[in-house]
Amino acid sequence: MSNKVAVYRKEHFNAAHRLYNSQWSDEQNAAVFGKCSLPNYHGHNYEVEVRVTGEIDEATGFVMDMKKLSDLLQEKVLVKFDHKNLNLDTEEFRSLNPTAENIVIVIYNLLRPHIETSLDLFIRLYETPRNFVEYPVFIK
DSSP: OOOEEEEEEEEEEEEEEOOOOTTSOHHHHHHHHGGGGOTTOEEEEEEEEEEEEEEOOTTTSOSSOHHHHHHHHIIIIIHHHTTEEHHHHOSTTSSSOOOHHHHHHHHHHHHGGGSOTTSEEEEEEESSSSOEEEESOOOO
């Protein structure tokens, strides 16, 4: 039997965004994105959960040092996105619509290069307490 264990870290950040496709008219954007496409943006109090899964290291007893995971989230995600306008203040969303689906993939891609390849990484992002997305998705 495998001794895989999942460790989690939860953080939050506040950010504004506008859902908008520049190839569409204002009317089409309003029809698809509703109030989320208003030109003066809107904000969310995002919650991000990071799960790292792997074998326990015999020397440390850790799957991953939780302090290192916390620092990584701070450096790679929170500093970039907290109290920012995602459309205007971030390189990641200058030409990518900042939907929750796109944000969760961007967060994954920011973290993945800094976590050992032997460890699995999973991200859950809450846009509201009732709306959340997950990446990657494993379909059986």
